[in-house]
Amino acid sequence: MSEYTGVRGTVWFRAFTGHASPMIGDPKSVLTGDARLGSDHARFLCVVPDPHARFPCARHGEVGQEEGYTLAARVREVVEHDKNTIKRPIIAIVDVKSQAYGRREETAAIFLAAAAAADAYGSARLAGHPVITLVVGHALSGAFLTHGYQANRILAFDDDGVMIHAMHKEAAARVTRRSVDELEKLAKEIAPMSYDIRDYAKLGLLHKLLHVENPEKPSTQEIQTVQGELGAAIADARSGPVDLRNRLESTAARELRKASILVRTKLEAQWLE
Amino acid sequence: MSNQAYSPNFIKRRSFIELNARERASVFFDAGSSRELLGPFDRVESPWLPMQGVTPQEDDGCVVIKGKIAGQAAVVVALEGAFQGGSIGEVSGQKMTAALDLACADNEKGILTSAVILLETGGVRLQEANLGLAAIAELMASILALRKHAPVICLTAGTVGCFGGMSLAAGLASYVVMTREARLGMNGPEVIEQENGVEEFDSSDRALIWAIHGGEQRYATGLADALVDDDTPQVAEVIRRFVSKGVPPEHRSSQVALYRNRIAKLDTSRQWDPKEFRALWTTNASNEENR
Numbered sequence: 001m002s003e004y005t006g007v008r009g010t011v012w013f014r015a016f017t018g019h020a021s022p023m024i025g026d027p028k029s030v031l032t033g034d035a036r037l038g039s040d041h042a043r044f045l046c047v048v049p050d051p052h053a054r055f056p057c058a059r060h061g062e063v064g065q066e067e068g069y070t071l072a073a074r075v076r077e078v079v080e081h082d083k084n085t086i087k088r089p090i091i092a093i094v095d096v097k098s099q100a101y102g103r104r105e106e107t108a109a110i111f112l113a114a115a116a117a118a119d120a121y122g123s124a125r126l127a128g129h130p131v132i133t134l135v136v137g138h139a140l141s142g143a144f145l146t147h148g149y150q151a152n153r154i155l156a157f158d159d160d161g162v163m164i165h166a167m168h169k170e171a172a173a174r175v176t177r178r179s180v181d182e183l184e185k186l187a188k189e190i191a192p193m194s195y196d197i198r199d200y201a202k203l204g205l206l207h208k209l210l211h212v213e214n215p216e217k218p219s220t221q222e223i224q225t226v227q228g229e230l231g232a233a234i235a236d237a238r239s240g241p242v243d244l245r246n247r248l249e250s251t252a253a254r255e256l257r258k259a260s261i262l263v264r265t266k267l268e269a270q271w272l273e
Numbered sequence: 274m275s276n277q278a279y280s281p282n283f284i285k286r287r288s289f290i291e292l293n294a295r296e297r298a299s300v301f302f303d304a305g306s307s308r309e310l311l312g313p314f315d316r317v318e319s320p321w322l323p324m325q326g327v328t329p330q331e332d333d334g335c336v337v338i339k340g341k342i343a344g345q346a347a348v349v350v351a352l353e354g355a356f357q358g359g360s361i362g363e364v365s366g367q368k369m370t371a372a373l374d375l376a377c378a379d380n381e382k383g384i385l386t387s388a389v390i391l392l393e394t395g396g397v398r399l400q401e402a403n404l405g406l407a408a409i410a411e412l413m414a415s416i417l418a419l420r421k422h423a424p425v426i427c428l429t430a431g432t433v434g435c436f437g438g439m440s441l442a443a444g445l446a447s448y449v450v451m452t453r454e455a456r457l458g459m460n461g462p463e464v465i466e467q468e469n470g471v472e473e474f475d476s477s478d479r480a481l482i483w484a485i486h487g488g489e490q491r492y493a494t495g496l497a498d499a500l501v502d503d504d505t506p507q508v509a510e511v512i513r514r515f516v517s518k519g520v521p522p523e524h525r526s527s528q529v530a531l532y533r534n535r536i537a538k539l540d541t542s543r544q545w546d547p548k549e550f551r552a553l554w555t556t557n558a559s560n561e562e563n564r
Binding site: 122 | 311317321325363364367397401404407409411414418421438441442444467473474485491496524526528529533535536539550554
């Protein structure tokens with residue numbers, strides 16, 4: 001786990017919105033801001049560590065109850081506001097190490113908080129909001145399902161500090177009864193197991209990989225380029241369907257997700273028989 | 274009455290938990306109305322397991338059956354807990370998502386079609402890691418699209434329970450049905466103990482695990498809509514009732530203000546006894562209703 005979890009999120013949130021503060025009444029771990037993005041007025045959301053968070057197991061950038069329900073409320077607010085007008089883009093900036101692992105979390109049903117955030121993002125997408133995710137650091141497991149994975153389009157930096165995965169290496173090795181070395185060796189051969197963002201890109205789930213020299217200290221020029229890419233992703237999302245079928249239609253997906261495509265083709269044929 | 278004294282109810286019960294996924298998925302349908310789709314003879318298996326020396330299964334541990342429940346079109350998707358812990362791989366995940374998308378398309382054509390999902394799963398299949406996680410995200414998107422038209426009912430009966438990313442899928446459901454033997458939660462006790470120590474969660478404390486994640490607690494705290502016995506006719510009857518009930522006025526996962534308030538009122542400086550938590554949670558609920 002990077003001790004820098006949260007640095008990148010804050011840097012990019014500030015780059016887009018000009019500040020790095022939560023909205024009134026929100027926990028310090030959720031940054032929400034509205035700012036211009038090209039010709040749009042967009043809402044930006046980011047989860048950052050709060051060392052004094054109310055829940056002790058959510059003090060290092062984990063996504064827990066407060067984060068889930070705050071994200072849900074701040075996304076729903078936009079959907080409600082734009083009900084009869086142009087649907088604003090919603091941008092999730094993602095740098096989250098994991099969901100919160102705690103007894104309080106389980107007792108008070110963290111799964112529902114996570115579902116509530118995913119519900120808000122997914123419902124915004126279905127209502128016609130372009131929902132765009134920018135992965136600037138870690139996007140792991142339940143944290144990514146909560147914050148980011150319901151987006152129409154996902155962008156990420158092609159940087160060694162960027163990681164999208166189902167489980168961090170040590171835990172994945174333990175559960176599958178392998179050593180970390182063995183896991184890394186396998187991950188090199190089997191794209192869905194890889195911890196490298198360039199291998200993740202082969203799965204066809206990403207809209208685009210972006211390059212920034214140092215994602216912790218972007219230049220003004222780089223920020224403008226990334227804003228341009230977000231704008232292009234918004235335009236692309238607006239021109240397409242509101243579901244996630246684009247994730248299976250990319251050239252990369254046709255190669256790596258052949259089994260998924262086969263399932264869909266066969267199941268549809270049998271369904272209609 | 275006198276007969277009952279000699280044969281208590283549990284002896285007459287037909288266990289649901291002892292059934293495999295295919296048998297479970299079959300019990301809900303009107304007689305003669307159902308057929309399995311993409312069954313084992315179609316042999317669509319995981320392409321990733323053999324690469325790692327793991328034997329795949331011909332249905333990838335996911336059974337899809339289409340038919341009629343209580344006179345209405347419905348699809349039942351069941352995960353086989355006995356195969357790789359019911360974990361979600363590329364194929365099993367896509368079977369669920371594709372089935373829900375086809376149900377959604379039928380609804381858009383005017384054919385009311387519900388979905389029942391039988392969850393016995395630990396979440397992502399780590400041998401397929403990122404494709405499993407992506408499959409869960411896509412399944413969640415499909416639940417959100419379908420539940421606008423028709424109910425999506427999640428049943429977790431045990432003994433695997435429903436954990437990891439798939440607990441979010443249950444969180445999005447129109448209705449959640451559980452037995453006392455089932456558990457529902459995001460992180461299992463072993464994972465919590467590994468991440469945050471035995472003081473946070475003692476994974477050998479079976480009573481504590483069921484007191485927190487068990488069906489009885491989830492039902493008592495309003496996080497499950499029905500608690501059923503491990504009795505096949507009863508399980509089937511409750512599922513039929515929810516299919517007939519239609520889409521709820523507001524889904525649980527959309528009631529953000531309600532649950533955000535409940536969380537805000539909790540004293541997080543200490544652990545809660547699960548029984549005490551029922552009172553904390555419901556006291557909050559009555560305050561909200563009074564407002």
